[in-house]
Amino acid sequence: MIYREYGKTGESVSVVGFGGMRFESIDDTEACVGMMVRAAEAGVNYFDTAPGYFGTKSEQAYGAGLAELRRRGLPYYVSTKTFASNESGVRTEIEGQLERLGVDAIDFYHIWCITSLENWRERTRDGVLDVFRKLKDEGLIRHICVSSHLIGDEIRELLMEGVFEGVLFGYSPYNFSTRQKAFDAIRKHDLGCVVMNPLGGGLIPNNPDLFSFVKTRENESVVEASLRFLFAHEEITVSLVGFGNAWHVDEAISAVEGYEPISPARLEQIKAAASRSFDGICTGCGYCEGCPEEVPIPKLMDAYNQKLLHGDYQSLINRLKWHWNIPAEEAAKCIECGQCEEACTQHLDITGRLKEIVEAGTAAT
Ligand code: SF4
Ligand code: SF4
The missing domain is CATH 3.20.20.100 (NADP-dependent oxidoreductase domain)
Structure with a gap:
């Protein structure tokens, strides 16, 4: 040990x-x-x-x-x-x-x-x-x-x-x-x-x-x-x-x-490879922070990762609820200004994912 x-x-x-x-x-x-x-x-x-x-x-x-x-x-x-x-x-x-x-x-x-x-x-x-x-x-x-x-x-x-x-x-x-x-x-x-x-x-x-x-x-x-x-x-x-x-x-x-x-x-090298391996996955780098509407983007994108990896929206909702303790409606605050997508190191469709999160939250209630 x-x-x-x-x-x-x-x-x-x-x-x-x-x-x-x-x-x-x-x-x-x-x-x-x-x-x-x-x-x-x-x-x-x-x-x-x-x-x-x-x-x-x-x-x-x-x-x-x-x-x-x-x-x-x-x-x-x-x-x-x-x-x-x-x-x-x-x-x-x-x-x-x-x-x-x-x-x-x-x-x-x-x-x-x-x-x-x-x-x-x-x-x-x-x-x-x-x-x-x-x-x-x-x-x-x-x-x-x-x-x-x-x-x-x-x-x-x-x-x-x-x-x-x-x-x-x-x-x-x-x-x-x-x-x-x-x-x-x-x-x-x-x-x-x-x-x-x-x-x-x-x-x-x-x-x-x-x-x-x-x-x-x-x-x-x-x-x-x-x-x-x-x-x-x-x-x-x-x-x-x-x-x-x-x-x-x-x-x-x-x-x-x-x-x-x-x-x-x-x-x-391992960290760099991680970024390359996670095509489509939010790596949590935080470069998208500072949303004018205070959307907690990295947390919501982390929850979306669960959907990508497990293939279902329930994993996403569970992550929001039990890990981050934030409601899916937080994603609805987005006004699509585009600031976060410009900053995203993984070039993710953040606004599209936010819409999916809102829908998943509505379906789960
Ligand atoms: S696109 Fe939406 S989530 Fe991204 S910074 Fe603008 S308001 Fe915030
Ligand atoms: S910039 Fe992109 S990859 Fe980095 S935390 Fe934000 S959404 Fe995730």
């Missing part, structure tokens, strides 16, 4: 983290615990969950898994999150989490899923940062972190707050260009950086030919290659993999064990 320092916290964490959002048999506690033990025995020590994964069942499974890790003397850090912002809401949430997880304190506690800077401002107005500071003083949490679906400059602005010890956001060979600017702030504040959805939420293993550009060796799978692409980023402390079964655990471990450093030049 490879370990990295989590920002300036002094904690040493495994480059592969256990994500608790994709258990294939969440009601089979023995299977969930077995996967956690298998990962920990291979050196994984970062275990992430959330109160909304399978309701609270993921945290409950973690409670059983962590107890087994303690019994076997296997070290771990536990990470979870809360949507709550005010004092009573956060306290009620964490009381339940400590009980479900069976621990006295949470190592990495996240203000969960900031979807826009306005959303962040609302939560700070509710006092979320003060509550988190108090919880830390009381020893109930060890490190204050934030998870976000912001892109580009927005993440950089969020992290400039200077209160966080670490950040969690989506990053993969499929959407790396949306989030690269965050690394400036991560370096500047010496933050831990955990990335989720490293396999594009299943897009990469399901489309191995499309993502073959990420391979640096003939004998590696596209999953191993994608994880190694992330390990090659020095700023990324942990790549969280949502494990469904024991085989997924083994593949991620094999990606670490067979890792050989990838040079910065090769990394750039």
Whole structure:
């Protein structure tokens, strides 16, 4: 296993983290615990969950898994999150989490899923940062972190707050260009950086030919290659993999064990190849930002990617709802000024896609 320092916290964490959002048999506690033990025995020590994964069942499974890790003397850090912002809401949430997880304190506690800077401002107005500071003083949490679906400059602005010890956001060979600017702030504040959805939420293993550009060796799978692409980023402390079964655990471990450093030049080649391979796919570069009608174009185009890759509009609607938390009607604000299409690095028919999104949203209601 490879370990990295989590920002300036002094904690040493495994480059592969256990994500608790994709258990294939969440009601089979023995299977969930077995996967956690298998990962920990291979050196994984970062275990992430959330109160909304399978309701609270993921945290409950973690409670059983962590107890087994303690019994076997296997070290771990536990990470979870809360949507709550005010004092009573956060306290009620964490009381339940400590009980479900069976621990006295949470190592990495996240203000969960900031979807826009306005959303962040609302939560700070509710006092979320003060509550988190108090919880830390009381020893109930060890490190204050934030998870976000912001892109580009927005993440950089969020992290400039200077209160966080670490950040969690989506990053993969499929959407790396949306989030690269965050690394400036991560370096500047010496933050831990955990990335989720490293396999594009299943897009990469399901489309191995499309993502073959990420391979640096003939004998590696596209999953191993994608994880190694992330390990090659020095700023990324942990790549969280949502494990469904024991085989997924083994593949991620094999990606670490067979890792050989990838040079910065090769990394750039892979990124350039990504842009070439994604014909018709929005790469999330963000060059189209600044719409006069404030249409969130990269987010809507990211959702449209799901339709292209999965071939149905429901995937698009799901992405808008569950990942970005924005309604399809946002696309209807477009007045077809053409500014974004002129700027688009992939020369996409953005206005046409926006119309399709509006229609898909109407059909889904
Ligand atoms: S074409 Fe539509 S989405 Fe693009 S910048 Fe103009 S108003 Fe915004
Ligand atoms: S729509 Fe075009 S310019 Fe905008 S993020 Fe996607 S690829 Fe980049």
